[in-house]
Amino acid sequence: MANQYQEIRQGEKGAWVSIGAYVILSAAKLAAGYGFVSAALVADGFNNLTDIIASAAVLIGLRISQKPPDEDHPYGHFRAETIAALIASFIMATVGIQVLIDACKSLFADHRTAPALFSAWIALAASAVMFVVYIYNRRLAVRINNQALMAAAKDNLSDALVSIGAAVGIIGAQFGLPWLDPVAALAVGFIICKTAWEIFYSSTHALTDGFNEKELHSLRGTIEGTQGVRSIKDIRARIHGSNVLIDVVVQVDPDLTLLESHRISDEIERRMERKHNIMSVHVHVEPLGLEELTQPGS
Structure with a gap:
């Protein structure tokens, strides 16, 4: 800051x-x-x-x-x-x-x-x-x-x-x-x-919290490429002066420990700062549902 x-x-x-x-x-x-x-x-x-x-x-x-x-x-x-x-x-x-x-x-x-x-x-x-x-x-x-x-x-x-x-x-x-x-x-x-x-x-x-869709797609790609992230349930971004604020809900393997999930959150924050110069990222981690784990390609 x-x-x-x-x-x-x-x-x-x-x-x-x-x-x-x-x-x-x-x-x-x-x-x-x-x-x-x-x-x-x-x-x-x-x-x-x-x-x-x-x-x-x-x-x-x-x-x-x-x-x-x-x-x-x-x-x-x-x-x-x-x-x-x-x-x-x-x-x-x-x-x-x-x-x-x-x-x-x-x-x-x-x-x-x-x-x-x-x-x-x-x-x-x-x-x-x-x-x-x-x-x-x-x-x-x-x-x-x-x-x-x-x-x-x-x-x-x-x-x-x-x-x-x-x-x-x-x-x-x-x-x-x-x-x-x-x-x-x-x-x-x-x-x-x-x-x-x-x-x-x-x-x-x-x-009015508008945000460029192409830029949001780029941010989504960076988060999806983070090791341990199985999917993105929701992602939102808004402009705050010269800063970008991001709220994202990611789904991870339900067998991960709390510490492992926390490490994924930290890695998402580091990648967003390194690739997009965004330092205000709020990450919420949820376990991927069992029914989703059984789907082809999951």
């Missing part, structure tokens, strides 16, 4: 890196977007503003999740990460819808001014910065196995792509296609809303 808290503290570094990058880039993009009359760059700047809030929510969630278990939270506070991400998704969706509305107004305006080419270079530079932040956060998330930070890393990558799209729209406007800039702003708005929906879906799925 202490190791988990240490990994969460390391994850805070990634959140701080994201916040620092977003603060600088959003200020630069909004100033350049309004100064050089680029709807796409302004939309990208607002996108980064929402990312500041989302990264701050991840940071707060990481801080709260480090609180030890208490009487009201016997499993700890790890789900604070998921709740923070859910709140961030609502904020991102609100801003995304506003960006879409502003882009539509700009697209159907009677007169459109082509943005300055310099704003495209700002967008490309911002894309390069966000790609570096994405690499850093992704590597850190893989190393400490933190799902919240991995989600933040994916958001970093989408921001890098959004900035490239904004640059394309700005450059296109230089070649007599001024409508490309508001179209790029529309694309940015849709990407913000899409990212918000993905975060909302994954968060609500985890909070």
Whole structure:
């Protein structure tokens, strides 16, 4: 458990890196977007503003999740990460819808001014910065196995792509296609809303104890491959922050002693930690019924 808290503290570094990058880039993009009359760059700047809030929510969630278990939270506070991400998704969706509305107004305006080419270079530079932040956060998330930070890393990558799209729209406007800039702003708005929906879906799925069936099948295979396990009567798994909690009922030879059954339980726990990095496993052992022992292949 202490190791988990240490990994969460390391994850805070990634959140701080994201916040620092977003603060600088959003200020630069909004100033350049309004100064050089680029709807796409302004939309990208607002996108980064929402990312500041989302990264701050991840940071707060990481801080709260480090609180030890208490009487009201016997499993700890790890789900604070998921709740923070859910709140961030609502904020991102609100801003995304506003960006879409502003882009539509700009697209159907009677007169459109082509943005300055310099704003495209700002967008490309911002894309390069966000790609570096994405690499850093992704590597850190893989190393400490933190799902919240991995989600933040994916958001970093989408921001890098959004900035490239904004640059394309700005450059296109230089070649007599001024409508490309508001179209790029529309694309940015849709990407913000899409990212918000993905975060909302994954968060609500985890909070309602949803679990990926393919991953559950993989966990079942590991347990079934444990020596002494005759069959699995029931297995359930759920997400708890960046952790996975497993409850499994295994059936063993009824002639085994209590000590031998306990050793099987210990081996299941060791295999789950070694192969899947899962340390919260509750194993219940039951004797295999006599009628099942007489069945062919048992």
